[in-house]
Amino acid sequence: MAMQLRSILSFLVCWPVLACNSQASKSSGSVTRQNAAKLFTRYQMNKIILPPGFSIAVYAQVDNARSMCRGERTLFVGNRTGDKVYAVQDNDNDGFAEKVWVVDAGLDQPNGVAFRNGSLYVAEVSRILRYDDIENRLANPPRPVVVYDKYPTDAHHGWKFIAFGPDGMLYVPVGAPCNVCEKKDPIYASITRINPDGTGMSIYARGIRNTVGFAWHPQTGALWFTDNGRDNMGNDMPADELNCAPSPGMHFGFPYCHQGDTPDPGFGKDSACNAFTAPAQKLGPHVAALGMRFYTGKQFLPEYQNQAFIAEHGSWNRETPLGYRVMLCRIADNKVVQYIPFAHGWLQPDGTVLGRPVDIEWHKDGSMLISDDKNGLIYRVRFNP
Numbered sequence: 001m002a003m004q005l006r007s008i009l010s011f012l013v014c015w016p017v018l019a020c021n022s023q024a025s026k027s028s029g030s031v032t033r034q035n036a037a038k039l040f041t042r043y044q045m046n047k048i049i050l051p052p053g054f055s056i057a058v059y060a061q062v063d064n065a066r067s068m069c070r071g072e073r074t075l076f077v078g079n080r081t082g083d084k085v086y087a088v089q090d091n092d093n094d095g096f097a098e099k100v101w102v103v104d105a106g107l108d109q110p111n112g113v114a115f116r117n118g119s120l121y122v123a124e125v126s127r128i129l130r131y132d133d134i135e136n137r138l139a140n141p142p143r144p145v146v147v148y149d150k151y152p153t154d155a156h157h158g159w160k161f162i163a164f165g166p167d168g169m170l171y172v173p174v175g176a177p178c179n180v181c182e183k184k185d186p187i188y189a190s191i192t193r194i195n196p197d198g199t200g201m202s203i204y205a206r207g208i209r210n211t212v213g214f215a216w217h218p219q220t221g222a223l224w225f226t227d228n229g230r231d232n233m234g235n236d237m238p239a240d241e242l243n244c245a246p247s248p249g250m251h252f253g254f255p256y257c258h259q260g261d262t263p264d265p266g267f268g269k270d271s272a273c274n275a276f277t278a279p280a281q282k283l284g285p286h287v288a289a290l291g292m293r294f295y296t297g298k299q300f301l302p303e304y305q306n307q308a309f310i311a312e313h314g315s316w317n318r319e320t321p322l323g324y325r326v327m328l329c330r331i332a333d334n335k336v337v338q339y340i341p342f343a344h345g346w347l348q349p350d351g352t353v354l355g356r357p358v359d360i361e362w363h364k365d366g367s368m369l370i371s372d373d374k375n376g377l378i379y380r381v382r383f384n385p
Helices: 002-014 033-042
Strands: 054-061 068-070 075-077 085-089 099-104 112-116 119-123 128-131 145-148 170-174 190-194 202-206 214-216 223-227 239-245 281-285 289-294 308-312 325-332 335-343 357-362 368-372 377-383
Touching: 033 054, 068 112, 068 357, 075 112, 099 119, 099 128, 112 170, 223 289, 239 289, 239 308, 281 308, 281 335, 289 357, 308 357, 308 368, 325 357
Parallel strands: 214 289
Antiparallel strands: 054 377, 068 075, 075 085, 085 099, 112 119, 119 128, 128 145, 170 190, 190 202, 214 223, 223 239, 239 281, 289 308, 308 325, 325 335, 357 368, 368 377
């Protein structure tokens, strides 16, 4: 009887979303060439502004789509307000994901996802899980292996973005459990790294309020990451940051100094900002810069090679909203030389918000995938010369 019950539960959790998962199917399901035009109209995607030659379409419907990673033939998508991790497939290669699977449910803010050697790694608030041979087992996913379970349990800034670095280690951030505070435990406001088996946890960088996106430069191998500035210092202070940490041990200022040049009114009285690493680029104030990636595909023009794209989720506490866009940071000689919009229009001139970009990932053909947790969508941006 117990075995029959487990089989029924496994069927309900693992069957494709469009077939039986009633909760997720409200905003998660197949996208086909036939319904893509209707979705384009429904979400007013004609208002999204892109550089000449680029176009945008809905690639997938995934409830509360957050961080993404790509396997060999599958896109994996995490949740923040939900409890599920999804697998998205475009098996007929028509540019629209016709199948969405629930990999697992009942998780604690499973925002972060990373893929390595056939296994999917998922970050909850306090632990890292691993699903082995996942792409061959989407119809019946394995029970997760607990890789590491000693991260703090604080819900505030507890959701995580994770990724494997060039050194083969899994990088895992631990946000500050507050708007601004000073904690004795150095693991807070940091980026840590662990071996794939969960051993060897160490702190790579400190003074980072809350990063929800990072990547390594394809040429230099340096770690670059976004960081969200603190609240309650006014509409225009402080700026979010794009930072560069080419080596371990660097401190980026939080909670003592913000945006590289502004002491915190409460915690910065005894600290000089020049004692910390300044940001490589000040981003907009309160834009909520999240996911970022360097372009390494072949579809875009050569001028985009090795340049950084940043998803700005959008301000929630600024009198005049800002963000709600994908920005391009051009980098030369390890310095940012330009910070300009690439895809915008989700924030309309009258203040209407049409969507909220969260993360960026690359399709195998070199096009750009953008997750949007407001609409439960993943967009695909292509270059059409």
